[in-house]
Amino acid sequence: MVTGSDTLQRDQGSKMKKQRESQCTQKTISLLSPLGTIQVSGCENGVHTIQILMDVAPAERSSEAPLSRVVNDSPAETSPELQRCVEWLQAYFSEPQTAGSLPLPAFHHPALQGDAFSSRVLQILQRDVKFGETVSYKRLAEMAGNPKAARAVGGAMRMNPVPLLIPCHRVISSSGQSGPYMSGKGDHLKQWLLTHERQRGKG
Numbered sequence: 205m206v207t208g209s210d211t212l213q214r215d216q217g218s219k220m221k222k223q224r225e226s227q228c229t230q231k232t233i234s235l236l237s238p239l240g241t242i243q244v245s246g247c248e249n250g251v252h253t254i255q256i257l258m259d260v261a262p263a264e265r266s267s268e269a270p271l272s273r274v275v276n277d278s279p280a281e282t283s284p285e286l287q288r289c290v291e292w293l294q295a296y297f298s299e300p301q302t303a304g305s306l307p308l309p310a311f312h313h314p315a316l317q318g319d320a321f322s323s324r325v326l327q328i329l330q331r332d333v334k335f336g337e338t339v340s341y342k343r344l345a346e347m348a349g350n351p352k353a354a355r356a357v358g359g360a361m362r363m364n365p366v367p368l369l370i371p372c373h374r375v376i377s378s379s380g381q382s383g384p385y386m387s388g389k390g391d392h393l394k395q396w397l398l399t400h401e402r403q404r405g406k407g
Contacts, residue, residue, distance in 0.1 A: 228252075228312070233286055237297055238400075239393050242368075244290065248283040250312030253365045258390060285309040293368065300404040304335055313365040322360035324348050330370040336401045340378045362387060373397040 228247045235242045240260035246252045288309040295303040308330075316323055325348045332347065333339045339347075341354040341361075348357070361372040367386075373394045377383045385394035 231282060231286060233282070233290055235290065235293060237293070239396065242293065244286060244293070246283060246286045246289065246309070247312060248285065250285045250310030251289050251366055251369070252313050254289075254367055254369065256367065256386070256390065256393065258386075258393070285312075289369070296368065297400075300335065300401065308369060311366060311369075315363050315365050316370075321348065321350065321353065321356060322363055325357055325360040326364055326370050326372075329372065329375065333371060333374050338374050338376045338398070341375055341383070342378050344375055368397075374401075 228249070230245050230247050230252060232243055232245045235244065239256050239258070241257040243255045243257065244251060286309070288307060292303060292306050292308060295306055316326060325344060328347050329344060341357045342351070345351055345353040345357045350356070357375070361375055364370050364372045367373065373385060375383070382391065382394050382398060385391050
């Protein structure tokens, strides 16, 4: 027997599903950066992903190279959150001392929502580890409430959908070595970012 409450719950569930499906029309903006091309994808609710394409050889990277937008949908269709992300990234590379005062865009990725340990780790990293600072995997695990979860912290860094905005490059080994970045493929980028923050932070 189907009751009125069953029908109501089913209707509410259907509405929520339709809302989830309709609320994400993603756009992608590509930027030139000292790291190579960066692709930012997101919807009107927030940024989904940031991808560093590594199309610039390490010897060609320059700390003085500013960001410039190279591919975009028409400006009228760019969401405010994507535009905020672009402005933050441009400041980070060209005027890093101003990036800390700029508002971060909203995030709209499942890995950054909910109460999972990995989500909590990423939120704490973004909130508490500032420009020019570093933190060890072990210390970040302690900050997230589980001192024995250093390995899980490493897993959370690999899952980070929005590098740079959530600065997984600032998480290093307890020995002081920088450790892997982008599953080991971007170790040279991590070194560049840490050097960039140390040098530009003095200015």
